[in-house]
Amino acid sequence: MAASSATGASPEAPKIVWNETQRRFETEDKKAYIEYVLRHDGKVMDIIHTFVPSSKRGMGLASHLCVAAFHHANSHSLSIIPSCSYVSDTFLLRNPSWNSLLYSEDLRSNI
Numbered sequence: 001m002a003a004s005s006a007t008g009a010s011p012e013a014p015k016i017v018w019n020e021t022q023r024r025f026e027t028e029d030k031k032a033y034i035e036y037v038l039r040h041d042g043k044v045m046d047i048i049h050t051f052v053p054s055s056k057r058g059m060g061l062a063s064h065l066c067v068a069a070f071h072h073a074n075s076h077s078l079s080i081i082p083s084c085s086y087v088s089d090t091f092l093l094r095n096p097s098w099n100s101l102l103y104s105e106d107l108r109s110n111i
Contacts, residue, residue, distance in 0.1 A: 016068040034065040046081040064089040079103035
């Protein structure tokens with residue numbers, strides 16, 4: 001299973017893997033990652049940190065990491081708290097379609 005192929009995926013779409021033990025999504029080389037903690041009995045994913053090394057910046061990795069985390073939350077019926085400033089101030093502003101997954105105190109009784 002290659003991360004990309006000559007006939008298919010673009011080189012800008014790195015393979016992102018879920019590291020459940022360390023509660024993060026990361027690139028295969030583990031150098032770029034997004035960390036989270038689970039809250040409210042595991043029903044809310046609080047994204048607390050995004051890291052991309054300077055050698056890999058400008059490639060869209062942070063956005064790919066966010067998309068992986070948001071897809072995971074969506075497929076597992078989790079809400080998201082965007083504590084990480086990249087997620088709240090950059091990713092969500094550029095991708096408002098993900099706002100429907102954001103945790104709200106008003107919805108707390110439904111979680």
